[in-house]
Structure formats: structure tokens, C-alpha cells
Amino acid sequence: MSENPFLSGNFGPMEEETTSTDLSVRGEIPEELEGRLLRIGPNPVDPKEGHHWFAGNGFVHGLRLRGGRAEWYRSRFVRDDQVCDAKGWARTPGPRFREDSSGLANTNIIGLGGKTYAIVEGGGFPMELDYELETVQASDFGGGLVTPFSAHPKRDPDTGEIHAAGYFPFMDDLHHVVVSAEGEVTRTEPISVPGKPMVHDCAITENYFIVLDFPVVFHVPPGADSTDVSGGLGQYRWEEDYGSRVGLLPRNGTSDQTIWCEVENCFVFHPLNAYEDQEGRVVLDVIRHPRMFDSNLTGPGEGPPTLDRWTLDPKDGSSREERLSERPQEFPRHDERLVGKPYRYGYCGTAGGAGLFGGMLKHDLHKGEMQHRDDGASKQYQEPVFVPRSEDADEDDGWIMSYRHDSDRNVAEVVILHAQDFLGDPVATIDLGVRVPFGFHGNWVADT
Numbered sequence: 457m458s459e460n461p462f463l464s465g466n467f468g469p470m471e472e473e474t475t476s477t478d479l480s481v482r483g484e485i486p487e488e489l490e491g492r493l494l495r496i497g498p499n500p501v502d503p504k505e506g507h508h509w510f511a512g513n514g515f516v517h518g519l520r521l522r523g524g525r526a527e528w529y530r531s532r533f534v535r536d537d538q539v540c541d542a543k544g545w546a547r548t549p550g551p552r553f554r555e556d557s558s559g560l561a562n563t564n565i566i567g568l569g570g571k572t573y574a575i576v577e578g579g580g581f582p583m584e585l586d587y588e589l590e591t592v593q594a595s596d597f598g599g600g601l602v603t604p605f606s607a608h609p610k611r612d613p614d615t616g617e618i619h620a621a622g623y624f625p626f627m628d629d630l631h632h633v634v635v636s637a638e639g640e641v642t643r644t645e646p647i648s649v650p651g652k653p654m655v656h657d658c659a660i661t662e663n664y665f666i667v668l669d670f671p672v673v674f675h676v677p678p679g680a681d682s683t684d685v686s687g688g689l690g691q692y693r694w695e696e697d698y699g700s701r702v703g704l705l706p707r708n709g710t711s712d713q714t715i716w717c718e719v720e721n722c723f724v725f726h727p728l729n730a731y732e733d734q735e736g737r738v739v740l741d742v743i744r745h746p747r748m749f750d751s752n753l754t755g756p757g758e759g760p761p762t763l764d765r766w767t768l769d770p771k772d773g774s775s776r777e778e779r780l781s782e783r784p785q786e787f788p789r790h791d792e793r794l795v796g797k798p799y800r801y802g803y804c805g806t807a808g809g810a811g812l813f814g815g816m817l818k819h820d821l822h823k824g825e826m827q828h829r830d831d832g833a834s835k836q837y838q839e840p841v842f843v844p845r846s847e848d849a850d851e852d853d854g855w856i857m858s859y860r861h862d863s864d865r866n867v868a869e870v871v872i873l874h875a876q877d878f879l880g881d882p883v884a885t886i887d888l889g890v891r892v893p894f895g896f897h898g899n900w901v902a903d904t
């Protein structure tokens with residue numbers, strides 16, 4: 457078991473929840489920041505042989521900032537059934553997608569309609585958390601959610617509604633799910649695909665919902681019960697012949713109106729952003745993995761992920777592919793006031809000497825330039841989150857916030873940089889005093 461790299465070092469799980477109100481800060485926390493920097497990752501309470509990084513129970517982290525102060529850091533288990541049983545806690549109430557759904561939610565944490573949700577793909581409903589990250593209940597958004605949800609909804613900055621691609625290995629279709637800014641499901645539209653692909657993320661533009669249909673496909677092992685999902689992610693495998701396609705579904709359209717654009721075989725967990733150019737083509741920037749879950753079934757790691765731009769023409773389904781950056785990178789983020797719109801800057805984590813996590817990259821996509829922040833092998837950043845300095849600040853005028861592992865002291869710090877001084881000294885560094893295991897995603901959720 458100890459050979460699994462996703463169970464050791466800073467991938468290793470935390471056994472205890474933490475509440476800290478006495479945090480030491482170097483520098484000055486910007487007064488504008490009032491809210492919580494939330495983050496989530498897998499934290500298995502009982503990992504089995506062949507444990508997959510994506511399958512660990514959810515564990516959330518939050519740093520509360522207000523008035524230039526770091527008021528608290530909290531970490532909490534997301535109380536799925538396995539966690540509750542292991543800890544002797546009462547199981548969490550609320551609806552489940554299937555009777556045997558465990559409630560596991562480990563991949564992203566968002567604010568929506570004044571509530572906080574831990575979310576996951578592949579069949580789990582969202583888990584609602586309170587402001588201080590205690591699990592409240594499983595949620596189907598008030599009864600409107602009738603299909604699986606996703607860990608990567610995209611928020612339309614004009615309406616506040618979120619768009620997601622839901623899937624489940626024993627449903628024939630994917631689903632385009634839209635949830636209003638108030639948290640009510642307003643659209644559930646099936647999307648037909650030829651197999652059972654893993655669909656981790658999506659993108660939107662002004663007119664399209666963008667569907668990723670790539671060759672990591674669900675396989676039922678020989679002799680297994682075809683409805684048993686206990687094998688989990690290990691049942692998703694690379695299938696070369698499946699092919700790679702991007703679907704452009706008109707936002708209010710139906711599956712048969714989807715325009716499918718073939719691209720060279722690869723796998724994408726995360727788009728950076730997408731938009732429509734003046735000719736009506738869709739420009740989709742992605743982190744492209746050459747393949748996934750082919751020889752390595754316990755986590756990502758099959759060739760360097762690069763930043764690529766795909767230009768997709770809805771008129772004829774053609775695609776043009778170009779590489780924007782060769783440097784291995786993941787966890788792409790941008791200024792989310794520009795989701796689905798032309799944009800200039802992207803921020804990514806970069807793989808370092810110690811594996812999936814290292815420094816951070818800032819891309820200027822207009823100039824074709826990149827800055828690489830590397831604080832040394834002992835400082836490993838998790839996903840960068842951009843927060844604008846004010847509502848009407850220019851793109852890139854704001855803060856980059858990231859949980860950074862300090863392997864010398866075996867603790868995490870939250871680092872706040874000005875995005876326009878990406879390589880300079882942080883404006884503030886908050887010492888959390890405990891580890892934050894390498895995980896997946898998070899967001900700044902402002903109080904207002």
C-alpha cells in the first residue's frame with residue numbers, strides 16, 4: 457500500500473479536522489478580501505489496495521479573511537457514509553442519486569445562492585456545507601436535480617447561472633444541467649454519445665455548451681456485476697479506438713443539434729477557457745494529456761500535459777490545433793468574469809521535480825509570453841485562484857491565491873500574490889500550521 461504515491465508524502469490523508477483562529481501572517485492581507493478561500497481534495501479514511509487518487513473521501517479546507525485579518529482556518533471531512541461509519545457519526549441526511557450512493561464529494565467546492573457545496577462527477581449529488589464547512593445534507597438543489605452533477609460547473613458571468621456536464625456509467629446519455637444563480641435547476645438536456653466516457657469538465661461560450669467526449673471509457677470487468685460501481689475509477693480505461701471529439705451544443709438546443717468536431721486523440725480534464733471569435737469559430741484552450749489511464753490506473757501520469765488551443769468551426773465541424781505551451785502544467789484558471797468570453801491571461805500549476813505540483817505559470821495569450829514562478833523544490837503550489845481587486849478592475853488586476861505546501865516544515869501556507877507582480881514577493885503569506893494534502897480544486901467565495 458505504501459508504494460501508492462497518492463497515499464504518501466503530502467498526498468497522504470489527514471486523520472483529524474483542524475480549527476485554527478490564531479494564524480501567523482507575513483505581509484499584509486488586502487483589506488478588499490472578505491470571504492473564504494475554499495479548497496477540497498481526497499482524504500481516504502480506509503484506502504484499499506489499488507486505491508485511486510480520485511476516489512478518496514472529500515476533505516475541505518477554508519481560510520476566512522476579513523478586514524486584513526486571517527480569522528480562521530478550518531478543515532472538515534465531507535460526511536459521506538463511509539466517513540460517518542468510520543468516525544461513528546450519524547449519517548448525513550438528504551437525497552441521493554441512487555440508493556447505494558455513498559455521498560462521496562471530493563473534487564470541487566463552490567458557493568451558489570448563498571450556500572456552499574462540495575461537488576463531484578460520476579453520480580454523486582452535491583453535499584451542502586455550512587459557512588464553517590460542517591456537512592448539512594446531501595442536495596438535489598431542492599428537488600430539481602434528477603441526473604448526476606459535475607465537479608466543474610461553469611458560471612456564466614452575465615447571469616450567474618452555472619452549466620455542467622453530468623454523467624454516470626449506467627446512464628446512456630450525458631446531461632447538460634443548468635442551475636440558476638439562486639440554486640434552482642432550470643435545464644436538464646440529454647446529450648447522446650457513443651460510449652460511457654469520463655467527462656470531467658466542460659466549457660461555455662456565448663452560444664454554446666461545450667462537451668468533451670474523449671477515450672477514457674467505462675469498462676465492466678469480465679464476470680463483474682454490470683451495475684456494481686464499487687470498483688470505481690479503476691473501471692475507466694483508455695480506449696484508443698473511441699476517438700476524441702468536442703461537441704458544440706447550442707445552449708438551448710437539443711442533442712441532435714450538437715456539432716461534433718474531431719481532434720487528435722488525447723485526454724482533457726480541464727479547459728482553461730473558451731470563446732467565440734469574430735468569425736463565429738469557437739476557440740477552446742485546454743490542458744491536453746497525450747493519453748490517460750492506459751498503463752497507469754491509480755492517477756494521472758501518462759505523458760506531459762500541455763496548453764493547447766483548438767479552433768473549432770461550427771460551420772463544418774473542422775478543427776485546428778496548436779500548442780501554446782509545452783511546459784507540463786495543470787489546474788488552469790483565469791479571471792472568471794471572462795468565462796466564455798475573449799480573455800488574455802491564464803494561470804496554471806506546473807509540475808515540478810516532486811511530481812504533479814510545483815510552481816505556477818502565468819500566460820499572456822496575447823503576447824504569447826509566459827512567466828514561471830518557482831519558489832524552490834520545497835515549495836509546491838496547488839491550483840491558483842484569481843480574485844479581481846474590485847468588480848470593475850481590469851483583467852489580471854487582482855490577487856492570485858494558492859495553498860502552498862512547505863515540505864521543509866511539512867505545513868501549508870496560503871500565499872497571496874498580486875497577479876501583475878507574479879514573480880515578486882507575496883503581499884501576504886498565512887501559515888496554517890498543518891498540512892493541506894495535495895488535492896483538486898477550490899474557489900474564493902466572497903461574503904457578498
Ligand SMILES: [Fe+2]
Pocket residue numbers: 563607608656657725726896897
Ligand atoms: Fe478537475
